[in-house]
Amino acid sequence: MTFEWDWAYTQEILPILGKASIITVQATVIGFILAALIGLVFALLRMSTLAPVRLATGAVVEFIRSTPLLIQIFFVYFVLPEFGVTMDAMTAGILALGLHYGSYCSEVYRAGLDNIPKGQWEAATALNLSTLTTFKDIIIPQAIPPVVPALGNYLVALFKETPLLSAIAVLELMQTAKILGSESFQYTEPITLVGLFFLFFSLVSAALVRQVEAWLKTRHGGA
Amino acid sequence: MEQVQSRLVVAIVLSFFLGLMVATFADVRVFLPELLRGAWITIQITAGGIVVAILAALAAAIGKMYGPRPVRWLAITYIEIFRGTSALVQLFWLFFVLPYFGVTLEPFTVGIAALGLNVGAYGAEVIRGAIQSVDRGQWEASRALNMTRMQALRRIILPQALVAMIPPWGNLFIELLKATALVSMISLGDLAFKAQQMNQNTLKTVEIFSLVLLIYLAIALVITSLMRALERKAAKGLSRGRG
Amino acid sequence: MSADHPSAAPMVRFENVRKSYGHLTVLDDLNLDIAPNEKVAIIGPSGSGKTTVLRMLMTLEEVNDGVIWVEGDPLTHMYRDGKLVRANKRHIRQVRSKIGMVFQHFNLFPHMSAVKNCMEAPITVLGLSRDEAYERSRVLLDMVGLGDKLDHYPGQLSGGQKQRVAIARALAMRPKIMLFDEVTSALDPELVGEVLNVIRELGEAHDLTMLMVTHQMGFAKEFADRVCFFYAGKIAEQGTPDAFFGNPQNERTQQFLSAVLEAD
Numbered sequence: 008m009t010f011e012w013d014w015a016y017t018q019e020i021l022p023i024l025g026k027a028s029i030i031t032v033q034a035t036v037i038g039f040i041l042a043a044l045i046g047l048v049f050a051l052l053r054m055s056t057l058a059p060v061r062l063a064t065g066a067v068v069e070f071i072r073s074t075p076l077l078i079q080i081f082f083v084y085f086v087l088p089e090f091g092v093t094m095d096a097m098t099a100g101i102l103a104l105g106l107h108y109g110s111y112c113s114e115v116y117r118a119g120l121d122n123i124p125k126g127q128w129e130a131a132t133a134l135n136l137s138t139l140t141t142f143k144d145i146i147i148p149q150a151i152p153p154v155v156p157a158l159g160n161y162l163v164a165l166f167k168e169t170p171l172l173s174a175i176a177v178l179e180l181m182q183t184a185k186i187l188g189s190e191s192f193q194y195t196e197p198i199t200l201v202g203l204f205f206l207f208f209s210l211v212s213a214a215l216v217r218q219v220e221a222w223l224k225t226r227h228g229g230a
Numbered sequence: 231m232e233q234v235q236s237r238l239v240v241a242i243v244l245s246f247f248l249g250l251m252v253a254t255f256a257d258v259r260v261f262l263p264e265l266l267r268g269a270w271i272t273i274q275i276t277a278g279g280i281v282v283a284i285l286a287a288l289a290a291a292i293g294k295m296y297g298p299r300p301v302r303w304l305a306i307t308y309i310e311i312f313r314g315t316s317a318l319v320q321l322f323w324l325f326f327v328l329p330y331f332g333v334t335l336e337p338f339t340v341g342i343a344a345l346g347l348n349v350g351a352y353g354a355e356v357i358r359g360a361i362q363s364v365d366r367g368q369w370e371a372s373r374a375l376n377m378t379r380m381q382a383l384r385r386i387i388l389p390q391a392l393v394a395m396i397p398p399w400g401n402l403f404i405e406l407l408k409a410t411a412l413v414s415m416i417s418l419g420d421l422a423f424k425a426q427q428m429n430q431n432t433l434k435t436v437e438i439f440s441l442v443l444l445i446y447l448a449i450a451l452v453i454t455s456l457m458r459a460l461e462r463k464a465a466k467g468l469s470r471g472r473g
Numbered sequence: 474m475s476a477d478h479p480s481a482a483p484m485v486r487f488e489n490v491r492k493s494y495g496h497l498t499v500l501d502d503l504n505l506d507i508a509p510n511e512k513v514a515i516i517g518p519s520g521s522g523k524t525t526v527l528r529m530l531m532t533l534e535e536v537n538d539g540v541i542w543v544e545g546d547p548l549t550h551m552y553r554d555g556k557l558v559r560a561n562k563r564h565i566r567q568v569r570s571k572i573g574m575v576f577q578h579f580n581l582f583p584h585m586s587a588v589k590n591c592m593e594a595p596i597t598v599l600g601l602s603r604d605e606a607y608e609r610s611r612v613l614l615d616m617v618g619l620g621d622k623l624d625h626y627p628g629q630l631s632g633g634q635k636q637r638v639a640i641a642r643a644l645a646m647r648p649k650i651m652l653f654d655e656v657t658s659a660l661d662p663e664l665v666g667e668v669l670n671v672i673r674e675l676g677e678a679h680d681l682t683m684l685m686v687t688h689q690m691g692f693a694k695e696f697a698d699r700v701c702f703f704y705a706g707k708i709a710e711q712g713t714p715d716a717f718f719g720n721p722q723n724e725r726t727q728q729f730l731s732a733v734l735e736a737d
Binding site: 062063065066069070072073074075076077078079081082085086089167168169170171173174181184185188194195198199201202205206209210213 | 235237239240243310311313314315316317318319320322323326327330404407408409410411412414415422425426429435436439440442443446447450451454
C-alpha cells in the first residue's frame with residue numbers, strides 16, 4: 008500500500024475538527040477549574056486535625072490516583088444515574104476529569120502548604136488570627152504562587168486526556184476524528200491532525216509554564 | 231508516614247468491599263470470571279508496556295545526553311512527540327494509520343507498543359534527571375581510571391542513579407496500568423473492555439464498575455509495594471556509603 | 474632537557490598552555506617540564522590555577538591553547554599528516570593510560586567494596602581477568618594498610634582509609650604519573666598522617682613521577698624535589714624545597730609563606 012497525504016480531504020475536514028476543538032477546550036478549561044477547586048478542598052481536608060478525616064481523604068485521593076480515568080468516566084456516567092444523579096455525557100466527562108486531576112492537584116497544594124515555614128503559623132497564632140483568616144490571608148497567598156508551574160503541568164496533562172471523553176461519545180476532537188475516519192475510511196489525516204493539534208498546544212503550554220516559572224523566580228528573588 | 235497509613239486504609243477498605251461484593255451479589259459468579267480474564271490481559275499489557283518503556287527510556291535518555299547530533303535529535307523528537315500528544319491519539323495512530331504505511335500490527339502489540347512508548351518518553355526524562363543527580367566526581371574518577379563514557383555510565387553512574395529513579399518509575403508504572411484501559415477502545419479484551427461488555431450483557435452497572443475499580447486498585451497496590459521493596463533493596467546496596 | 478630525543482624527553486611538558494573560563498584566565502602561558510620520577514609539589518593561594526594544572530593533565534579540562542606532552546607524545550593533540558591537531562578520544566585514552574589521579578573528595582564508587590573499587594578499571598579497561606584484578610588489588614590494598622578491609626564499603630571507612638583506597642585504586646592501573654589533588658584537605662587532622670605516610674612510601678619504593686597540589690608545607694618541604702608556587706595563573710617562583718622555603722625571592726611567595734606558616 009502506498010501512502011499519500013490527501014490535501015483536499017484535509018481542507019474538507021479542518022473546519023469540522025476546528026469546531027470540535029472548541030468542545031475540547033471547553034472540557035479542558037472547566038475541567039481544570041473544577042480540579043483546582045477540588046484539589047484545594049482535598050489538600051485542606053488532609054490537614055484536618057481529625058485523624059479520620061485526614062486518613063479518609065488520603066485514601067480517597069490514593070484511590071482516585073490509582074485507577075484509570077476511563078473507568079471513572081464510565082462510573083460517573085453510568086453508575087451515578089442509578090442513584091438518581093443523571094447528567095449528560097459532557098458534564099459527566101468534565102466531572103470525572105475534575106475529580107481525577109483534583110486528586111493530583113491536591114498533592115501539589117500539599118507540597119506548597121508544607122513549604123510554609125512554621126514561623127508563619129506561629130506568627131499568625133501570636134497575632135490571634137482565626138484559622139480561617141490565617142489560611143485565607145497568610146498561608147494560601149504564600150503557598151499557591153510557587154506551585155503554579157506544577158499546576159500548569161497538570162493542566163496540560165488534563166488537556167491531553169480529554170480524548171477519553173470520546174468513550175462516552177462526547178463530540179470532542181478525537182470522537183470527531185474517528186467518525187470522520189470511519190465515514191471516509193481515511194484515518195490518516197484526521198488522526199494525524201488531532202495529534203498535531205495536541206502537540207502544538209502542549210509545546211506552547213509547556214513553554215508558557217516555563218515562562219511563569221522564570222517569572223516567579225525573579226519575583227520571589229529566588230528566596 | 232501518613233502516606234503509608236493512607237495506603238493501608240485503602241488496602242483494608244479494598245479487601246472489605248471485595249469480600250462484601252462476593253458475599254452479597256449472586257451475579258458476581260456470572261461476571262467475575264470474565265472480568266478476571268480481562269484483568270489478566272490488563273496485567274500482560276502492563277508488563278509488556280513496562281519492558282518497552284524501560285528500553286525506550288534508556289535509549290532515548292542516553293541518546294539525548296550523549297548521542298551524536300542525529301541521534302540526539304531523534305531522541306528529542308521522540309520524547310517531545312510522545313509527551314506532547316495524548317496516549318489515546320498515539321494508540322489510534324498506531325492502530326488506524328500505521329496500516330496505511332503497510333505495517334499492520336495485532337491490537338495486543340499495538341497496545342504494548344503505544345503505551346510503552348508513551349510512558350518511555352516520560353521515563354527518559356526521569357533517567358536523565360537521575361543520571362544528572364549523580365556527583366560529578368564519579369564521572370571524573372571514572373575518567374581518571376581511563377574508562378570510556380559507556381563503561382562509566384554502565385558500571386558506575388547508572389547503578390547509583392537507580393535509587394533515585396525507582397520512586398518516579400513506580401508512579402510511571404501506575405500511569406501505565408491506568409492507561410491500559412485505553413486499549414479497550416481498539417477492541418482488545420482487557421478489564422475495561424470486559425467491564426463495558428458485562429455491563430451491556432447483565433446491566434449490573436454499579437456492581438461491575440465498582441468491582442472493576444477495585445481490581446485496578448488491587449493491581450496498583452501490588453505494583454506500589456513491589457517498587458517499595460525494590461527501593462529498599464537498592465537503597466541498602468548504596469547506604470553502605472557515600473564514597 | 475630537550476624534547477627532540479624521546480629518551481631525553483621530560484615525563485610531562487606543559488608548552489604555552491593557556492586556560493580560561495569566559496573572561497577569567499585561570500592559567501596564562503604555562504611552561505613546565507617535569508622529569509621522570511620527579512616529585513613536584515604545587516602550592517599557592519586558592520584560585521591561583523594550581524588544581525587546573527592537574528585537571529588538564531588528567532584531561533578533565535581541555536586546554537584553550539598550547540600542548541601538553543607526556544613522555545614525548547602529545548596528550549592534548551596528535552599528529553595528522555605531520556601536523557599537530559586536537560586529539561581524538563582514542564588518542565587521549567591511549568596516552569592517558571599513563572596517568573592516575575587521587576581526588577580531594579576521594580570519589581570512591583559508593584556501591585562497590587574497597588577491593589571492587591580497585592578491580593573495576595583493571596577489568597573493564599585493561600581486560601584483566603577477575604582473579605588477576607583481585608590479586609593485584611589485594612596486594613595494593615595490603616600495601617596501603619587496608620589488607621583487612623577488602624570487603625568494606627566506602628561508607629564503612631574513615632576519611633583516611635577512603636583516601637588510601639583511592640590511592641590503591643589509581644595504582645591498580647599501573648600509571649607512570651600520579652596526580653594528588655589536595656588529597657588531605659577533606660580529612661580530619663588526625664587522619665592526615667596515615668595518607669601522607671602512604672604517599673611517602675610510594676615515592677621511595679616506586680618508579681613514579683608525582684605531582685601534588687597540597688597545603689601541607691611541611692610535607693612538601695620534606696618530600697618534594699621541586700616546589701612550584703602559583704600565583705594568578707602563573708608560576709611565580711619555583712625551586713628546590715631548601716631554596717624555596719629557606720630563601721624565597723618573590724614578594725608574593727614571601728607573603729604567602731608567612732601567612733601560611735603563621736597559621737600553622
